[in-house]
Amino acid sequence: MKRVVAFWLIVVVSAGVMAWTTPGLLKDIRLGLDLKGGFEILYQAQPLDANGKVTKEALLQTAKSLEKRANALGTSEPEIYPEGTDRIRVKIAGIKNEEEVREIMKKPADLTFRSAEGGKADAKTDLEKYPKIELRGDDFVENGAEMTYSQLREPQIAIKIKDKKKFQEISQRLLGKNLAIFLDDRLLSDPVVNGVFTDGTAVISGSYSVEEAKEMRDTINLGALPLKLNEKYSNSVEATLGQKSLNATMIASLIGCGIILLFMLVFYRLPGAIACFTLISFTWLLLLVFKLANITLTLPGIAAFVLGIGMAVDANIITYERVKEELRSGKSILSSFKAGSRTSLRTIIDSHVTTMIAAAVLFALGTGTVKGFALILILTIITSLLTNVVFSRFLMDLLLKDGVGHKLGYFGVKEREVRDL
Numbered sequence: 001m002k003r004v005v006a007f008w009l010i011v012v013v014s015a016g017v018m019a020w021t022t023p024g025l026l027k028d029i030r031l032g033l034d035l036k037g038g039f040e041i042l043y044q045a046q047p048l049d050a051n052g053k054v055t056k057e058a059l060l061q062t063a064k065s066l067e068k069r070a071n072a073l074g075t076s077e078p079e080i081y082p083e084g085t086d087r088i089r090v091k092i093a094g095i096k097n098e099e100e101v102r103e104i105m106k107k108p109a110d111l112t113f114r115s116a117e118g119g120k121a122d123a124k125t126d127l128e129k130y131p132k133i134e135l136r137g138d139d140f141v142e143n144g145a146e147m148t149y150s151q152l153r154e155p156q157i158a159i160k161i162k163d164k165k166k167f168q169e170i171s172q173r174l175l176g177k178n179l180a181i182f183l184d185d186r187l188l189s190d191p192v193v194n195g196v197f198t199d200g201t202a203v204i205s206g207s208y209s210v211e212e213a214k215e216m217r218d219t220i221n222l223g224a225l226p227l228k229l230n231e232k233y234s235n236s237v238e239a240t241l242g243q244k245s246l247n248a249t250m251i252a253s254l255i256g257c258g259i260i261l262l263f264m265l266v267f268y269r270l271p272g273a274i275a276c277f278t279l280i281s282f283t284w285l286l287l288l289v290f291k292l293a294n295i296t297l298t299l300p301g302i303a304a305f306v307l308g309i310g311m312a313v314d315a316n317i318i319t320y321e322r323v324k325e326e327l328r329s330g331k332s333i334l335s336s337f338k339a340g341s342r343t344s345l346r347t348i349i350d351s352h353v354t355t356m357i358a359a360a361v362l363f364a365l366g367t368g369t370v371k372g373f374a375l376i377l378i379l380t381i382i383t384s385l386l387t388n389v390v391f392s393r394f395l396m397d398l399l400l401k402d403g404v405g406h407k408l409g410y411f412g413v414k415e416r417e418v419r420d421l
Contacts, residue, residue: 003402007395011277018284025287031093032298032372038093041234045086045227054086054227062227063088088229093296111137111219114180115170126187130180134170137220139163141200145220147213148203155213156205159220164200171197183219249299253306257283260313268320270410274395275316275388282312282387289379300373308380311355312388319344319393320411327413333406341393348389352381 032038045054045062059082066088067080079091114130123129144160161167170179171193180190181204191204208216261279264272286305290297297305323340327333355377362374400406408415 001402003398004404007398007402010395010398014281015277018280022284022287025284025291028291029287030294030296032296032301032369035298036093038091039234041090042083042232043088043090043229044232045088045229047227056082056085058227059086059088062229066090087232093298112182114182115174116178116180126180126182127185130178130182130187130190134174134179135161135167139166140220145217147210147217150205154205155208155210156203157208157213157216157220158201158203161197161200161202164198167200167202168196168198171195171202181216188216188219249302253302256306257309260309264313264316267412268316269412270399271316271320271323271396272412274392275313275320278316278387278392278395279309279312281391282383283309285387286380286383289383295376296372297376298369298372300369301376304373304376304380307377308384311352311381312384314351315348315384315388316392318347319389324411324413327408327411328418330418333408333411334400337396337400345389348385352385356381 030036045059047053047058063080063082067078078093079089081089083089112133113135114127115132115134116130117132119129119131139162141160141162146158148156148158150156174193175196177193178190179193181188189204189206191206195202204216257279261276264275264279266272268275286308289295295301319341321340322344323336326336326339329336331339359374359377359381363371363378366374408418
């Protein structure tokens with residue numbers, strides 16, 4: 001009896017929490033450019049040096065660097081692409097502070113490491129004190145900077161340089177001198193070179209807080225843009241998918257989910273009812289993750305969401321079909337549930353892991369909406385395992401161990417289907 005009380009307590013409290021919080025979750029979820037619109041900036045690219053030129057490769061690399069800046073975690077799904085021979089268009093959804101976006105997008109443009117060679121004795125500014133550019137942001141290995149700790153547990157930044165010989169020559173020439181780090185015209189740090197670095201690696205140490213060290217790491221990882229960007233114009237972007245189309249998509253999704261829940265109830269009875277509850281829990285938990293991770297939801301994201309619901313339903317169907325097979329063989333209901341859950345687990349894990357691998361490859365190699373689709377698919381797989389495997393079986397176990405549901409009809413199995421032993 002205690003397990004039955006615990007079952008209903010869990011169901012009622014969970015349902016209450018979900019009903020109370022769902023409207024707020026739906027309201028707070030960020031919608032993508034195709035669903036809600038956003039903010040657009042058109043940049044014109046110019047070479048960093050007077051003798052340089054804007055090449056197709058440099059333009060593509062600059063667009064890639066901007067995409068990394070805007071979509072570091074793969075959750076915002078911006079649209080960033082070259083136009084013509086010297087322009088880059090940036091579109092980002094859910095923008096509240098346009099000036100902040102401009103600052104963020106331009107921030108990595110002028111990351112430089114400078115020395116005092118050629119500096120003025122009476123220098124009044126940091127740039128006059130450190131005039132010679134020794135390294136630019138694109139001289140560093142991509143994502144090669146990381147925050148570490150010294151033996152005294154002080155935050156520091158480990159860096160990797162692409163050209164080892166160049167770094168060796170710089171460190172040898174500047175041994176005992178300062179190598180200043182600038183972002184645009186602002187001095188971030190001026191550490192002293194305390195060794196000759198022959199393997200292309202070094203550590204930047206100083207009186208950094210953890211937040212300052214992380215900011216320095218991120219700045220170096222983002223690197224300098226291969227081209228200088230000048231903003232031509234900016235404006236708001238309308239959603240590419242009309243409101244009527246969005247409403248139709250949502251209605252179709254709700255109808256589809258309703259049919260799925262009805263199917264589970266008709267074919268699997270008691271376990272089907274529990275599956276319906278865990279599917280609702282799966283949807284709510286996924287919405288909560290979207291809000292907490294500040295994920296932008298686009299049409300590809302909705303497609304991944306629906307695919308995840310299909311996988312969650314499939315996990316329940318595989319389990320309950322195995323349970324029905326065990327019941328038809330003449331086993332008791334509790335024994336059938338344990339055996340069916342055990343034999344179906346490997347199949348469920350295999351299908352989820354293979355999909356997870358495919359999604360991980362898409363996330364690692366994709367960009368923009370492809371990366372967003374993969375991220376949401378990964379989240380749905382993890383959430384499905386928690387709700388429709390772990391949570392679902394926990395609820396069924398509470399009922400069956402207290403003697404509730406010990407009738408074949410509760411599982412959609414008829415007496416005549418049970419084979420004589």
